[in-house]
Amino acid sequence: MKKVVTLGEIMLRFSTATGERLAQANELTVNYGGAEANVAVSLSHFGFESYFVSKVPENHLGTGVERHLRSNGVHTDFLLKGGERLGTYYLETGIGERSPQVIYDRKYSSFSQMDTDEISLEEVLKDASLLHVSGITLALSAEMRELVLSALKKAKEYGVKNSFDFNYRGKLWSQQEAGEAILPLLPYIDICSFGRLDAIHLLGMASPNQPLSQTEELKYYYKKFSEEYPNIQYISSTFRSVKSASSNDLQGNLFANGELYQSKVHHIEPIVDRVGGGDAFAAGVLTGILEGWEPEQTIAFATAASALKHTVHGDCNVFSKDEVFGFANTESGKIVR
Amino acid sequence: MKKVVTLGEIMLRFSTATGERLAQANELTVNYGGAEANVAVSLSHFGFESYFVSKVPENHLGTGVERHLRSNGVHTDFLLKGGERLGTYYLETGIGERSPQVIYDRKYSSFSQMDTDEISLEEVLKDASLLHVSGITLALSAEMRELVLSALKKAKEYGVKNSFDFNYRGKLWSQQEAGEAILPLLPYIDICSFGRLDAIHLLGMASPNQPLSQTEELKYYYKKFSEEYPNIQYISSTFRSVKSASSNDLQGNLFANGELYQSKVHHIEPIVDRVGGGDAFAAGVLTGILEGWEPEQTIAFATAASALKHTVHGDCNVFSKDEVFGFANTESGKIVR
Amino acid sequence: MKKVVTLGEIMLRFSTATGERLAQANELTVNYGGAEANVAVSLSHFGFESYFVSKVPENHLGTGVERHLRSNGVHTDFLLKGGERLGTYYLETGIGERSPQVIYDRKYSSFSQMDTDEISLEEVLKDASLLHVSGITLALSAEMRELVLSALKKAKEYGVKNSFDFNYRGKLWSQQEAGEAILPLLPYIDICSFGRLDAIHLLGMASPNQPLSQTEELKYYYKKFSEEYPNIQYISSTFRSVKSASSNDLQGNLFANGELYQSKVHHIEPIVDRVGGGDAFAAGVLTGILEGWEPEQTIAFATAASALKHTVHGDCNVFSKDEVFGFANTESGKIVR
């Protein structure tokens, strides 16, 4: 089994039941999750030896994180304990026309205040095939940006593939700040994930001169980008058409070898929980790449994994590789008995 | 803050969980609500000093009503205590093709048996900007019809605007009875709400000679009606296209200054709870009128408020003015994080 | 009231909440059900004196079966007690594109190991108007196949109408086995239920020479079949178009007097629980036949009953004859108050 490593923050999510407002709630559902942790969980279910690097407080919530990761087969050897608190956020679940709403309460978390020398990058990256990080970590502090850069460099030294998901969060920083933080990392990246808006607003790429279809426009940015960063062999993203908070269309894009590969469009309705949908997709793409699948298969798998994630509560894609393939290949919604 | 007053009955609603039949239920969800109380709650959330006039029994259920109103910022100074019982009703929640079903158990309630002299209309209406009542109260008894008439007259004396929602309920009385009860009130009304069926069956208005579109037909009735009652400056209603118990299209209509203003069509799917949707609309219309907004803005706001109400459990629109505007103006269903 | 009898296995179903995976569940919903038991329940609600013949263990689960049947008005005089265990199965509820999944744990059940002489067929069938069985029972063992054959023969002796639902379950046996088991029963059947796939794979019927519409093709098989088995006066089935696990279109077919009668298409969305949908349909067809309704009315009733079943949790159609007619005849989804 290949060893894969993700590094980032994991938080406690409080969500309301469907049709309830946060200010009226008597009970909240709790889930542990974070972009990179979710990718680690998916990769474990897809058959990798998966490690998650982070820091959580030395209390019952830290233990809760540990239980969550372990139950999903993720190794917690590099999950540090200490610091002040576990970051949390509140999700008022959306439905129909009403959007979900997020209140972050993640400042001063153990992870965001971790010293960069608390982890031995050597130990973490030894024998690894992949390191995955995301823009959310960069947004937390200058120290975190430093830590990520060191990790990416060290990974290159060790022959580990680097994956980076832009994961832009407008509530954490401005597009300009994000762009500036991401640029210096790009030379160390092998696989990355960003979309049209990121291309324009974070990378400052110029729009094409003539109007193009959504697909053609994306291809345009990816081509230009990959000419500038030939080290980046794979770029991925999804087209998400939000009909309502309960109904989305989802299509996956994977750019590889100068070509754009697209999955079929998944019509996801009703949506049970869309948190972590992007992370399931990212893990799917990484799986295909690590397994050496054809791009067509990779993008079909990744998008199916993401669509499946939308049908379960919680941040994580708790489906095995076989289940994702089964889902991708059979007629949707049929009962087998 | 402007003082607004609504008068009517508030009941205890027992509802089944989705997919459960009433006869099999082991647990029922309880909510307090009633057309006029719901309007009072909305008006409070929209920034008015809101009073609800009614009578509830002197027991834990009466206290429950009080807690419900207060938690929503509604003043309970004119909520009398006493009498025999709190009216209740049972709602077997519908879904898909299966309609919701209502069993009323509201007879002999404290409110319906209240003496008309138990309330001091002077105190209630002093300094108020608006009085809102509905046809449901008229259906309860002759005494109630008298009380409503006195209140409307007294309001006129005090310079208070009168709002009347037809709110016809076929389980309470016949269309003829309703028509006869409503007619004498109309000269005292400033703002009212009724639809095509009410125009024909309650007001006995003649259908247009030639076939008209739904919108044109409504305009036809409103025009004729406003010629007869020039005191009524605003008439509103909604077009509700019921695709199923889980999926409705909703469009708001506001007739003002001889013109019919229409909101965009909201596609509401899935519906969480449609009870109180009309009351949220009414409160939205009243807010626009009291705030002196343009009719276009008023009807957009009112219909958005109603659509939002359908996405939460309970009778009440627990969204602030800002939230309704945010909802009306942004792309539906997007998560912001 | 006419006496009707169904014979088969009843099991304990464990289902996950929507959006939960079985492997993560902390709580499971429990329901008692089985194809023939479900038909018995429906027939009781439709006004027949309904008996269910089966065997359950002498423990609290056997008592649970008894309570379930009795609460639905089904007579338990022929519900034997004894044997090793109650068969169970686990249902991971599907949603949207994700199919429901079934894990059977029904082997060694009291019913499947019942001796064929434990029941007195004479007593069971005395004065009955109808005996209903299904292919699921045939799949359990050679003894069961013998028991069913004896029962059908005895019924013929007693002048009881025999109904047989193919109910093919791929997890229990092969199509070939099923076909071989069913053939010898057909001469004793008056009413039966099977679809296009059954015609081809179980009955080995040849496809029509030219491409036909779905309806025409079904008619083709039914015609040929009824020529071979003139004793079978009624054949029924449904067309189910599975858009997703949450959205199906359903149309009922009834072949009688050489004609195919079809119901309107019910658009069922969202689906609450589709288990037992076919049994509700079967009971509806049987009701129409026993009541001597016109085929048009029978198939409209049966399909409406099935559509209604999809809107409630559990295996059973807990709607009365009047409710099904009300549902079939009124505009869907309207609230009446």
Added chain:
Amino acid sequence: MKKVVTLGEIMLRFSTATGERLAQANELTVNYGGAEANVAVSLSHFGFESYFVSKVPENHLGTGVERHLRSNGVHTDFLLKGGERLGTYYLETGIGERSPQVIYDRKYSSFSQMDTDEISLEEVLKDASLLHVSGITLALSAEMRELVLSALKKAKEYGVKNSFDFNYRGKLWSQQEAGEAILPLLPYIDICSFGRLDAIHLLGMASPNQPLSQTEELKYYYKKFSEEYPNIQYISSTFRSVKSASSNDLQGNLFANGELYQSKVHHIEPIVDRVGGGDAFAAGVLTGILEGWEPEQTIAFATAASALKHTVHGDCNVFSKDEVFGFANTESGKIVR
């Protein structure tokens, strides 16, 4: 199986979860129950052919009553349908020092407004061994008192044993009214149930001249009473020592053949739900009498049945005769595995 008949009102009970106040509740647990219905349920579980005579509305709540009774094996042949409403009551569950609180909302119920000639007492009592009624029914109206008297007389004609439980409810009537209503019935009673306070306040019996132990005093009243009414062969009651709402000691008393037989003291802690505890006791006593057991066995059985009832939610004793005996005879609280 002996046929037994009980006659009375059945209501819908709404109860709060432990530790919740009614005025704050978002959900209420619903149970159907009433003194005489509960006795009918127990008698069914104890092996009798049990009939409950009452009237409930023709709606889903009436259906709920029917399902409840049938699931417990009670025959509903004499359960009339019609009238205005089902009586309800609210129970704020007590705990520890805090007492449970009841709010009745039972006026105008279908049963309380039933005409006395709606039931054919002949049919009801034909071939019956026992008729059981209670003082609660007497409290409802003069018509009900008449009905009960007629039933008791008719029962005597038919050779049916009459059982009467005083069941005094201070919220329904005064002790004086109760006493006056009960007196005329006593000549027709064979088995009755009342305690020390009833003896003094309802029957107006004089206290003994010298201070006696609790047991001796009860014996004193029973002796005097049975001398006055030699037709009454059995008198029963319980001593309940209320340590708190969660902890009671319970001892059963049975007076027969001039002797007082007492059960052991059951220490019931924690109490799950004490509603129906007295009805379980009554049914236990009746079972012993109908079965011809020794008084010692009867009172042990009845008190054990009542203690068991306190350990389950709902009004009903859902334990079989064997289970009650098992409970009475084994060491309490041991797990068997």
Added chain:
Amino acid sequence: MKKVVTLGEIMLRFSTATGERLAQANELTVNYGGAEANVAVSLSHFGFESYFVSKVPENHLGTGVERHLRSNGVHTDFLLKGGERLGTYYLETGIGERSPQVIYDRKYSSFSQMDTDEISLEEVLKDASLLHVSGITLALSAEMRELVLSALKKAKEYGVKNSFDFNYRGKLWSQQEAGEAILPLLPYIDICSFGRLDAIHLLGMASPNQPLSQTEELKYYYKKFSEEYPNIQYISSTFRSVKSASSNDLQGNLFANGELYQSKVHHIEPIVDRVGGGDAFAAGVLTGILEGWEPEQTIAFATAASALKHTVHGDCNVFSKDEVFGFANTESGKIVR
């Protein structure tokens, strides 16, 4: 109605269900509470015009606080909105021998970072009869200590009675820090609450020379203390004998006019939720003082209020003055019906 004011922090409490560990929880119950807010709620239920002064964030959680207070009749005119976050804490509910456990996550809260000049003490205290604060607020920061001191001084100017509850929390600061912070406030206090351990460790009072009973020792400290601070007319505390997390004995003490008055001992078992028990007691004492009751009545009322609080979930004593008196005066645990 007398106006009363409390000032302090209100937090969101997350609690586990009984028998669940925090690290395994999938759902948490949420309650809003804080010592001074709880006192304000009780005082509102006891008939005062109650105001709570604090600061909460401008988000759905801030709205939740508002709803909570308003539903309990507390005025929110002085509830500021703004700042970073709402303080939270996690409660792993204890049971039997296992203690409850608290994890605080309250740093950086809006209240703790409020500027002292954000509130107009003049407006807050105008026409008030009472100001109540507690040692928890002092523990938050030097600014808070300053704010409290200013408020107490201003109150004295305005003729408002000052109440201070030591409320020592070992997780927030050391006993020495607490003692130093409290001393300067004492000259401005009229009513205060502390126990034996506070006397020794916070106030540094010397133990009596000879061994005394628990009651005598407390009297000794109170006497000495009241000689030093003759301005303090009332001192109160409870004796809590913790048999287990589910069973406590509680007795109230009130020192007034040089005498120690004690309530009866309440045996509280099982305990539903002991959070807020002390605040209910404090509010009871204040009520008696403000109402001018005899000390005996005051301490009986206060201790009964506290005992009642232990029987409901949440931080607040949601019982009226009448209910507390009813509880104090009737036999515990009896059902009235």
Added chain:
Amino acid sequence: MKKVVTLGEIMLRFSTATGERLAQANELTVNYGGAEANVAVSLSHFGFESYFVSKVPENHLGTGVERHLRSNGVHTDFLLKGGERLGTYYLETGIGERSPQVIYDRKYSSFSQMDTDEISLEEVLKDASLLHVSGITLALSAEMRELVLSALKKAKEYGVKNSFDFNYRGKLWSQQEAGEAILPLLPYIDICSFGRLDAIHLLGMASPNQPLSQTEELKYYYKKFSEEYPNIQYISSTFRSVKSASSNDLQGNLFANGELYQSKVHHIEPIVDRVGGGDAFAAGVLTGILEGWEPEQTIAFATAASALKHTVHGDCNVFSKDEVFGFANTESGKIVR
């Protein structure tokens, strides 16, 4: 970290909510557990590298077992997948005087039908410090008895300590069968657990000649037994005094070096869930032995661990070594904040 190994069956437990009967349940709580699995979980929480050897089916329930074990840090390297079914059992939760009741449905399970050569005992036992098995496994089949014997022998070869818990289950086999199966294993055991009844009925030991106290009698059996089996260095058991299903007293006994060491008596009330209480105790004893603690400390720790287990739902002791010590050493039930 020392490697420890346990071998046995793990099952799915379905339990009713408190106060509910199994035959009426609509929902059941699910837990995975089994004596040896529970010991493995405890040992993991106490700091050992813990392995559980068993076989579960290749389906979602097998995955559920895996998730359960992993979330508790137990290694699943030797958890085989395959076979027919996962054994289950139903627990009707007891309360007060009413005992819990168990219905086993564990026959034909994957584990019970596992071939003895499916596991490589060499790999399993390599580098292990401890092997723990119990009498439940012996009861399943002759093959299982063989497997256990081989494992114990192989362990001796490898220098692994063997622990054996008698765990007699009367529903699985007779005392005589159990005795005969256990005898041949005893020469290979280092640590074992049995009580007075096992000594008499399974081991056939003679009672002492004179009446002895409970403690003295146990010591008598342990002395005699250890003289016969000098290889067995530690014998343990608990005295459990069952006051009711909700209240037990528990005291631990450990015989070592010819002495009997006893813990203090834990009064456990209320009991949340007693399943697994014995396994928590066993794991505590093993921990002390493996850590080389003094017998006094070992038995205090083990009994505290068992008492703690009774306060949480589920089969497993989810407390760390520090938490157990904290519990053992602090005053019970105090809140720390």
